[in-house]
Amino acid sequence: MEKISRREFNRKWGQGITAAALMSSMPWACAMGNQKKSSASLGIALVGLGSYSTYQLAPALQQTRYCHLAGIVTGTPAKEKMWANQFGIPGENIYNYENFDSIADNDAIDIVYVVLPNSMHAEFSIRAAEAGKHVICEKPMAISVAECDQIIDACNKAGVKLGVGYRLHSEPYTQEVKRFVKDGVFGEVLYVSTEAAYRSTGNPGQWRLNKALSGGGALLNMGVYAIQSAIYSTGKNPISVTAQEFSTRPEYFKETDETITAQFEFASGAVANIMTSHNIWANRLKASCTNGWFELDPATGYGPLKGRTSRGQISFTHESQQKLQMDDFALHILEGKTNRAPGEMGKRDMIIVEAIYRSIAEENSKISLNLGNMGIV
Numbered sequence: 016m017e018k019i020s021r022r023e024f025n026r027k028w029g030q031g032i033t034a035a036a037l038m039s040s041m042p043w044a045c046a047m048g049n050q051k052k053s054s055a056s057l058g059i060a061l062v063g064l065g066s067y068s069t070y071q072l073a074p075a076l077q078q079t080r081y082c083h084l085a086g087i088v089t090g091t092p093a094k095e096k097m098w099a100n101q102f103g104i105p106g107e108n109i110y111n112y113e114n115f116d117s118i119a120d121n122d123a124i125d126i127v128y129v130v131l132p133n134s135m136h137a138e139f140s141i142r143a144a145e146a147g148k149h150v151i152c153e154k155p156m157a158i159s160v161a162e163c164d165q166i167i168d169a170c171n172k173a174g175v176k177l178g179v180g181y182r183l184h185s186e187p188y189t190q191e192v193k194r195f196v197k198d199g200v201f202g203e204v205l206y207v208s209t210e211a212a213y214r215s216t217g218n219p220g221q222w223r224l225n226k227a228l229s230g231g232g233a234l235l236n237m238g239v240y241a242i243q244s245a246i247y248s249t250g251k252n253p254i255s256v257t258a259q260e261f262s263t264r265p266e267y268f269k270e271t272d273e274t275i276t277a278q279f280e281f282a283s284g285a286v287a288n289i290m291t292s293h294n295i296w297a298n299r300l301k302a303s304c305t306n307g308w309f310e311l312d313p314a315t316g317y318g319p320l321k322g323r324t325s326r327g328q329i330s331f332t333h334e335s336q337q338k339l340q341m342d343d344f345a346l347h348i349l350e351g352k353t354n355r356a357p358g359e360m361g362k363r364d365m366i367i368v369e370a371i372y373r374s375i376a377e378e379n380s381k382i383s384l385n386l387g388n389m390g391i392v
């Protein structure tokens with residue numbers, strides 16, 4: 016029987032070789048990492064063991080069915096031991112930022128999940144792709160459209176799959192909003208208002224307030240959720256954007272944007288108003304339609320989310336969004352299911368982010384966008 020390395024498997028899989036043909040020649044199929052999972056469970060390595068990896072992704076990976084925590088990449092030696100003990104990660108699946116590229120030779124790792132400060136997403140996503148691993152890149156996908164292009168190109172070249180950490184596309188309230196829009200349940204969407212914001216009062220030295228590491232302030236961190244909400248609440252990409260910036264605590268927000276509002280126009284005539292901030296608590300989407308309205312509040316937190324419509328409450332059982340998201344991505348690889356948050360979606364959002372910053376720099380001018388259906392899933 017022909018033997019195929021895991022790296023070659025990932026490349027072929029990314030290029031569309033059928034599961035059945037490959038399964039029969041997978042010598043490691045029953046010997047992958049965590050034995051709690053079925054033989055179809057893919058190994059994930061988390062890169063960057065900060066708060067999101069520690070408190071959301073690692074716990075979620077204890078619940079996933081089609082993927083499991085197989086490795087870690089960290090710059091902090093003390094975390095190596097802690098994570099190895101807590102999650103039973105073998106030494107050969109533990110990397111630092113320098114020796115990370117040798118992950119190419121590790122058949123226990125199928126997916127690299129990049130959970131680092133925003134300015135490091137591109138470098139580590141590209142290195143992961145070049146190592147033949149599928150990639151999940153946290154939001155925002157990168158700090159510029161040019162970097163998003165580099166990530167997408169690297170994944171295409173390596174024949175690996177690319178997903179952005181937009182967990183909401185896998186959770187039921189957001190999916191219900193998308194269904195409302197697709198099926199015209201409340202008629203035509205006329206106006207959308209979205210808010211994704213929190214009040215930051217923590218360490219002024221944190222990377223989110225450092226432009227070189229974050230790429231920007233509230234807009235990159237939370238604003239991408241407000242942009243996303245406006246798009247899935249209308250089902251379309253905007254054709255123009257006009258934006259405004261507000262600053263009330265310049266001594267704290269020295270380098271990064273504090274509060275931004277923006278208005279989107281859509282080809283249908285619909286209008287959206289978005290607000291994002293690192294100075295205000297707000298988390299909501301509301302859509303007014305020809306025959307009613309729908310609302311999520313909170314709309315983008317880790318859940319449970321809450322939903323109401325002009326016809327009453329909507330309610331779904333809460334599950335870890337990260338669990339749903341990572342299993343969806345694994346099933347995209349294993350069974351060719353839809354990639355709910357592909358790289359094009361992350362790039363599209365960065366195009367809008369750059370247009371918003373440009374509008375602000377050009378005295379709130381209206382910036383035209385020509386996105387077609389880019390990133391609409």
Ligand code: NAD
Pocket residue numbers: 063064065066067068090091130131132133153154155180181182222228236
């Ligand atoms: P964090 O500050 O808690 O963790 C960052 C990690 O990166 C730490 O382990 C830190 O040691 C490491 N790191 C490596 N180089 C660094 C440097 N030069 N400066 C600072 N840290 C460095 O951040 P986080 O909240 O875990 O966020 C990480 C990424 O995950 C960000 O891109 C963020 O936008 C994203 N995130 C996504 C969600 C979501 O819901 N999808 C939620 C939180 C964070």
